Structures are given as structure tokens and as C-alpha cells.
Amino acid sequence: MKNLLTSSQMRNADAYTIKHQSISSINLMEKAAKAFVKVFKKEVPNKEARISILCGQGNNGGDGLAIARLLYGENYKEIAVYLIDFSENQSEDNKKNIKRLLKFKIPVVIIKGIEELKNLQADIIVDAILGSGLNKPLQGNYADTASFVNDLNAKVIAVDVPTGFNSEGGIAEKYSGIKADLTICFQRPKINFFFPESVKALSRFKVVDIGLDENFIENQKSEWKLTTEQGIKKLIKPRKNFSHKGTYGHALIVAGNNTTMGAALLAASACIHSGAGLTTVCLPQSGLIALNTSLPEAMALPRNQHLAMEAFDKLSAIAVGPGLGIEEENEEILEKLVNLRKPLVLDADALTLLSQRGDLLYELPAQSILTPHMKEFDRLFGEHKNWWKRVETARREAVERGLIFVLKNQYTFVCLPDGDVHINSTGNPAMASGGMGDVLTGIITGLMAQSYSSADAAILGAYLHGKAGDELAKKRFTVSASQLALQIPKTIKRIIK
Ligand SMILES: NC(=O)C1=CN([C@@H]2O[C@H](COP(=O)(O)OP(=O)(O)OC[C@H]3O[C@@H](n4cnc5c(N)ncnc54)[C@H](O)[C@@H]3O)[C@@H](O)[C@H]2O)[C@@H](O)CC1
Numbered sequence: 001m002k003n004l005l006t007s008s009q010m011r012n013a014d015a016y017t018i019k020h021q022s023i024s025s026i027n028l029m030e031k032a033a034k035a036f037v038k039v040f041k042k043e044v045p046n047k048e049a050r051i052s053i054l055c056g057q058g059n060n061g062g063d064g065l066a067i068a069r070l071l072y073g074e075n076y077k078e079i080a081v082y083l084i085d086f087s088e089n090q091s092e093d094n095k096k097n098i099k100r101l102l103k104f105k106i107p108v109v110i111i112k113g114i115e116e117l118k119n120l121q122a123d124i125i126v127d128a129i130l131g132s133g134l135n136k137p138l139q140g141n142y143a144d145t146a147s148f149v150n151d152l153n154a155k156v157i158a159v160d161v162p163t164g165f166n167s168e169g170g171i172a173e174k175y176s177g178i179k180a181d182l183t184i185c186f187q188r189p190k191i192n193f194f195f196p197e198s199v200k201a202l203s204r205f206k207v208v209d210i211g212l213d214e215n216f217i218e219n220q221k222s223e224w225k226l227t228t229e230q231g232i233k234k235l236i237k238p239r240k241n242f243s244h245k246g247t248y249g250h251a252l253i254v255a256g257n258n259t260t261m262g263a264a265l266l267a268a269s270a271c272i273h274s275g276a277g278l279t280t281v282c283l284p285q286s287g288l289i290a291l292n293t294s295l296p297e298a299m300a301l302p303r304n305q306h307l308a309m310e311a312f313d314k315l316s317a318i319a320v321g322p323g324l325g326i327e328e329e330n331e332e333i334l335e336k337l338v339n340l341r342k343p344l345v346l347d348a349d350a351l352t353l354l355s356q357r358g359d360l361l362y363e364l365p366a367q368s369i370l371t372p373h374m375k376e377f378d379r380l381f382g383e384h385k386n387w388w389k390r391v392e393t394a395r396r397e398a399v400e401r402g403l404i405f406v407l408k409n410q411y412t413f414v415c416l417p418d419g420d421v422h423i424n425s426t427g428n429p430a431m432a433s434g435g436m437g438d439v440l441t442g443i444i445t446g447l448m449a450q451s452y453s454s455a456d457a458a459i460l461g462a463y464l465h466g467k468a469g470d471e472l473a474k475k476r477f478t479v480s481a482s483q484l485a486l487q488i489p490k491t492i493k494r495i496i497k
Pocket residue numbers: 011014015025028029032056057058059060061063087089091129130131132133134135136137138139142159160161186210
């Protein structure tokens with residue numbers, strides 16, 4: 001897993017690298033510019049493209065100036081530099097890079113007011129006005145420049161971060177900065193990139209290594225972690241010699257109703273394919289034929305008021321909720337499950353029932369995993385104005401109650417009782433279809449059955465779910481939940497190879 005740092009921590013990483021790796025700040029800037037140009041060349045192969053590089057007066061602008069010079073060296077023919085000169089504070093490395101730039105035949109225009117930009121015509125804008133040094137929302141000339149750039153019919157590529165975009169702490173409701181088509185970001189993505197509101201400022205981002213001290217970065221205290229395949233690989237437990245079905249646990253999935261039986265089948269399929277030794281599905285009588293026909297590996301436990309909960313004590317993992325229904329008898333079952341005092345995986349209708357039964361919510365056994373999407377989460381804890389606040393609540397509740405929240409989104413946030421937030425890096429829009437959540441619940445339950453800790457099951461489950469979807473999406477326009485469940489063993493096998 002990779003530590004994600006705030007801007008001020010990243011500045012410390014810059015300073016540490018400069019001090020301990022005997023590299024000067026101007027050379028570090030040059031490295032950053034080179035890393036940017038490497039990606040830029042692939043994105044903009046046309047050497048005739050009209051490229052306007054907008055440079056501010058800080059180090060972000062310094063990067064832009066170095067990039068202009070390097071692109072010139074790469075034979076881009078139509079480069080123009082616009083020095084956005086709205087303040088007095090020019091950084092030292094910015095000054096040095098202007099001197100270096102002036103030795104080349106690159107047109108440089110000094111912009112003191114927005115009206116001086118009006119003749120600018122470009123196919124590509126490189127946005128190097130303000131970077132991670134942003135300390136207040138854009139106003140005046142800066143805000144006007146941003147809206148001017150946004151109205152141009154040009155592809156915008158931002159250096160490190162789009163001008164006006166906060167790197168952490170949530171995204172302003174009214175975003176006044178530049179909207180970049182691509183952001184080429186240095187060393188680590190910004191924390192705010194992972195929040196859905198970032199679409200106001202960026203369509204996609206790429207991270208480039210500029211050689212900052214990785215040990216320093218990883219040793220910084222940060223609750224934000226980005227899941228990586230390397231980290232995930234370390235979590236996966238190999239299948240053991242001489243093992244048998246009992247070695248891999250017995251999972252129970254309490255799910256399904258007359259019109260939502262598919263949810264139970266999908267969760268059970270995912271649980272089986274994630275490696276649980278035995279999987280029992282507790283479902284209504286009306287689902288037995290479907291279960292026995294489509295999933296012969298699963299066992300059935302018909303659901304009625306006389307469920308013998310004593311036997312549940314021997315189970316290694318219990319999930320409740322997919323397609324369950326919110327009838328009174330299901331509320332009673334949920335209550336009995338909570339009273340078993342074993343960690344549960346709670347999804348879908350179980351979450352809706354919990355939102356109506358605040359008392360049960362606060363009695364959940366520690367290490368239980370809740371897998372809400374945005375609406376389910378807000379039904380539990382009240383409306384949230386934005387995702388930053390939502391994740392803050394999830395983090396606080398996770399810490400206070402010893403619970404784990406798998407807050408589902410394009411980048412799923414896994415909030416742990418130790419206060420860490422793991423941002424899942426896998427998944428894609430081809431997976432946006434019904435039943436995906438049921439499969440995620442099944443995977444997490446299958447992992448818990450195999451004695452993964454709740455935290456590891458949640459982190460690993462979210463990653464495998466998204467990764468299996470990514471692998472399928474390479475060859476398909478859409479990915480269905482049933483296909484995803486079948487892909488899981490292949491994905492695990494590939495990761496551990
Ligand atoms: N050695 C380093 O520190 C490196 C820095 N790098 C670049 O440096 C950037 C950070 O540079 P800086 O810290 O100089 O800051 P910026 O270049 O982002 O901003 C410059 C200055 O603008 C002012 N400012 C902030 N918000 C404003 C607003 N809303 N309106 C008007 N002015 C505002 C601040 O006084 C700030 O110092 C990174 O994003 C990255 O591009 C890279 O070159 C890598 C190495």
C-alpha cells in the first residue's frame with residue numbers, strides 16, 4: 001500500500017530529498033519536467049500541435065518553463081509561453097528557469113491582465129499557473145484566467161495539479177479553477193483526486209516518479225493509503241498442501257427474497273469462487289430450486305422463523321442483506337444475528353434495516369463490515385454535503401465502534417478501526433450494473449471464512465472485485481456480476497504468480 005500525503009507533507013518530502021540525495025531543487029524541478037514530458041510525448045504525438053504553456057511565478061510555473069524548453073528540444077514546433085504575472089512573488093527556481101528559457105527561440109508573452117490573453121490560440125494548453133502551493137480559492141485575474149482556459153476549445157494538460165484545485169480536504173462546491181483533461185502529477189496522486197467531486201477539475205490523471213525519497217514518504221504519518229497490487233499480493237494466503245474444505249471455513253449468506261433471489265445466488269457464487277471451503281445460503285423456500293440448479297456447490301438453509309441460531313456459532317463468516325427484503329421477520333433475523341456477537345458482513349437490505357433500528361446499529365459486534373453505497377450510508381448517518389464529509393463520518397464511526405466501512409464508489413474507501421482509510425485503486429465503469437454489490441459482499445465473506453481478518457478481507461475484497469472487473473473490461477464493453485464472480489479465482493491466481 002502507498003502512503004498518500006498532504007501538500008505540506010509532500011513539500012517536506014521535496015526538502016528531504018534535496019537535502020539527503022544531494023540533488024538541488026532546480027535539478028529536482030528538471031527531473032519533474034522530464035517526467036512530465038515523457039508522458040506528454042505519448043499524449044501529444046503531433047509535433048505541429050499549437051502548445052501554449054501558461055506559467056505562474058512559483059515552482060509550478062518553474063516546472064512549466066522547464067517543460068517549454070524540453071518540448072522545444074523534442075522538436076515541438078509551435079510552442080508559446082505565457083508568463084502569468086499577477087503577483088510579486090517569483091520563486092528562485094522560477095527565475096532560474098526563465099533565464100534558461102530565454103536562450104531558446106521560444107516566444108514568451110508576459111500577461112499582466114486577462115485581456116492580454118485574448119489572442120491566445122492553442123490546440124494544447126499546459127497549465128502550470130498554480131500547483132500544490134494553492135492556499136486560497138482563485139479570485140480576480142486568476143479566476144478569470146481559469147474560466148478563459150476552460151472556454152477555449154483546447155486539450156488542457158495540468159502540471160501536478162490543475163490550477164485552483166485543492167490537493168486535500170474536500171472540493172469546493174463552486175469550483176473556480178481550471179478543468180484539465182489530463183493531470184500529470186508528481187510522485188503521488190493528490191488525496192482529493194479520489195473524491196467524486198474531482199470531476200469538476202480533472203478527467204483523468206497519471207502519476208510520474210520524480211525520484212522523491214520513498215522511504216521518507218512511507219514513514220510519514222498518514223491515514224490515507226492507496227492499495228497497490230504489491231501490497232495486495234502480500235495479503236493473499238496460499239492454499240496449503242494436505243488442506244481440505246474444512247481448512248477454508250464455512251460461510252453463511254443470509255440473503256434473497258421472492259423477487260430478489262439473484263442477489264443471494266450472486267453473493268454465494270462470489271463466496272465460493274473466492275475460496276470458502278463451504279458455503280451455505282439461508283434463503284426462502286422459493287429459492288431452493290434456483291440455488292440447487294445454478295450453484296450445486298452451495299448448501300441451502302430454508303429461511304423461516306424457526307431458524308436454529310445455535311448452529312450458527314460454528315460458522316466462520318456470516319453475511320446478511322443482499323436481496324433480503326425489509327419485512328419484519330427479516331428484522332428479527334438480523335437482530336438474532338447481531339446477538340450472536342460474531343463479526344458480520346452487512347449489505348443492502350441489512351443496512352436499510354439498520355437505518356430503521358439505530359439501537360441495532362450501535363450493538364453491531366466489533367470487526368463487522370458494512371458495505372454501503374452513498375445513499376445507504378446517508379440513510380444510516382444522515383445527509384452529507386460532500387464525499388469528504390462522508391468519509392470523515394465513516395472514519396469516525398469506524399474508530400469509535402470498532403467497525404469497518406467499505407464505502408462504495410469508483411474508488412471505494414475502506415475505513416478501518418485504527419483510523420486508516422484505504423482507497424481502492426481498481427474498478428471501472430464497465431462494472432456499473434446490478435448485482436455487483438452482492439458479488440463484493442460474497443467475496444469479502446468468502447475471505448473472512450478463510451480466516452482473513454475483517455480489515456484484510458475488506459481491503460482485499462474491494463481490490464479483487466475491481467481488479468477482476470478491470471481484467472474482464474479489457475475485452476468487454478460491459479461486465480456482468482455473474483461473470484465477475486467467475487473471474488475471481490483467475491484474478492487471484494494471476495496476482496500470486
Ligand atoms: N522542489 C520542489 O519543491 C518541487 C516542486 N514542484 C512543483 O512545485 C509546485 C508547488 O510550488 P510552490 O510551492 O512554489 O507553489 P505554486 O507554484 O503552486 O504557487 C505559487 C504561489 O502562489 C500563491 N498562491 C497560492 N494560492 C493562490 C491563489 N488562490 N491566488 C493567487 N496566488 C496564490 C502562493 O503564494 C504560492 O506560493 C508543485 O505543484 C510542483 O508543480 C516540482 O518542481 C517538484 C519539485
